[in-house]
Amino acid sequence: MQVVLEERAGRKVMKHIGSAHDDYELALLKAEAQRVIDGDQLCLDLGLDDRNAPAGSGSKDNPLPVSSQKAGVLLECIDSCYQRLGFDVATGGDQVFANLVRARIIQPGSKLDSIETLAEVGVVSATYATIKRHLASYATESFREILSQALARHAGIGAGSFVLYDVTTLYFETDTPDDLRKSGFSKERRVEPQILVGLLTDATGFPLHIGAYEGNKAETHTLLPMIRAFQSAYNLDRVTIVADAGMFSAENKTAIVEAGLDYILSTKVPSLPEVITQWKQEHPGQDYTHGQIWSQPSYTDRRHATTGKPDSVTHFHYSYDRARRTVRGIDEQLAKAARAVEGKVAIKRNRYIDLKAPNKKVNYELATKHRALAGIKGYETTLTSMPAPEVLRAYRHLLNIEKSFRMSKSDLKARPIYARTEDSINAHLNIVMAALAISQMMETATGKSIKRLVRTLKKYRTFELKLNGTTIHAATPLPPDVQQLLNAITQA
Known part of the structure; x- marks a missing residue:
């Protein structure tokens, strides 16, 4: 009976053989023959030694062995953005750093957790000891500089660009402060030791540079170190720093102007400005109109107020x-x-x-x-020739950096709860900055949140199967909408 079945299977398969002679096609034909022989029969377990058992045939009861699988679509999207940013070249092909960035996007956690996260998507990670050994190099200012250079090149930062700056606080679940982690004013209303994190972005909120400062440091004292660090990493020339009033002091303004840069900042209005007082005298009994703007120039040397060029101008806007x-x-x-x-x-x-x-x-x-x-807000800038509506529009880009902070603290879980030393904290922030840049690229390309993209793309896998010594590649079919996401990210 077995011989008859084999002959029938052979005749059925031989109809499709044609002129195929290579090993790959032969292996597939043998597997097809085995499936025909097996049919829906259950396999008889004779309890024999399975060391010489044949490879799976692909039938229900004798499946082909899967030698490896990975979340290929998700990894392709992340890696495509990583390469377009130039991180692979900038880091000298450092695969440990690349994998830590991958893990931070897929499932944020500790460096030890990253090994399991990568295994779940089919990536073999370096050992924990190797990761710890590499972290010291990721914490250096020179490493941060090469990341900033790559980000600035991608963002096209140059003369006339707007650079946004803001700070946030990240707390630690410890009662013991140190030289970096100190108690201070917390934006999260916490009493634990914390650090200040400063972030520079372009006008869209795309990250350019990140820095960590003592938790009790005044926010105004973080701006200049960040600007100078970014200047040393990238040729920062004739760009405009946009920040909230809390970031600026008289010293900051002077230093920024001396560095050849410009600024736009919001200003407090403690009393009715002179230019508005004059307007009220000229228009007695008249109410302000929505969107009304008054501009008041400022001169360092008031003797030249009538003939010299103003050093700055403050636009007062009514809403x-x-x-x-x-x-x-x-x-x-x-x-x-x-x-x-x-x-x-x-x-x-x-x-x-x-x-x-x-x-x-x-x-x-x-x-x-x-x-x-009520309703009056001031905007001071050294761009004295820029129209007031454009100045206001540039300042409102600060909403984008706030979005970046929200993304880094929620989606990427930037709070370094597993880091203790200053080196590990700085290395962690550099990984978060790289992950934030890639996440923003993926979100911009698709219009979907990074959480939703990871959840969606992670389901589609690529496989490797072994059949009589031959490797066969397979993949989960992509629905049209997922294929569109893949194309949007990888072909942007």
Whole structure:
């Protein structure tokens, strides 16, 4: 009976043989013959030594052995962005760093966890001892410089570019501070030791440079070191630094101008500016209009105010929505102040309660002053010839760097909870910066979040199978929408 089945299988397969003579086709034909022989039969286990058992035939009960598999589509997308950024060349083909960046994007965790994360997607990682040995080289300023150079080249930073700057805090679950991890003002309202992290990006929020500072360092003292470090890494010339008012001091402004750079920053408006006071005198009883702008130049030497070129100009912008929110807050604070003065509620911190008066009273004069300033925000810049609307538009790009911080802290889990020493913290931040750049490239190309992209692309695998000594490659078919994602990322 077995001989008859083999003859029938042979005749069925031989119809398709044609002139195929190579080993690969022969192996496939043998497997097809075995599948025909097996059919839907169950295999009989005779308990024999399986050391000489034939390779799987591909039937239900005798499947082909899979020698390896990987999340090929996801890895192809990450690696494509990694190479387009020039990280492979910049790092000298350092595969340990590349794998740490891969793991940070796929499943953020500790360096030890990265080994398991990579194994899940079919990548053989270096040992933990090897990873720890490499971290010291990733923590150096020279390594950070080569990453910054690659990022700046990709972003096309040059004369006339806008560079955004902001800081955030990352805390540590420890009670013991050190030279870097110190208690200070926390944006997350934490009391544990922390570090300040400064980030430079282009106008779209694409990362350019990152730096770590002591947790109790003033934010204004982080700007110049970051700019100078980036200047040494990349030929930073005639670009404009855009930052919030909290990042700037008089010293910072002077240093930036002396370095040949420009700046745009928001300014506090403690009292009604002279230019608006003059406008109110010329337009008695007239209300501001939404979007109205007043420009006031500033001169270092006031003797040249009528003939010289201004050093900077401050544009004051009025927003109806901003005014509405401010006035509502003033009204709420006034109501609380009145109840407190009347003894109906306990007196808490309230700017409109005058505690210096003989009898506590509501400071309505201060509220009137604040109402006059409601809706007005100032923007100072050294770009004196740039139209005010363009200055405001450039400043609003700061929303992009805030998005980058959110992505790094949530999707990439930038908080270095597993790092203890300054070297390991700096190495960790460099890995996060590289992962952030790749994640932003993938998001920009597809319009989807990095979390969703990883979750979607990770499901599609490539396989290697062994058949009679021959390697066969297979892959999960890609639906049209996934193929579009792959094309958008790899062909951008």
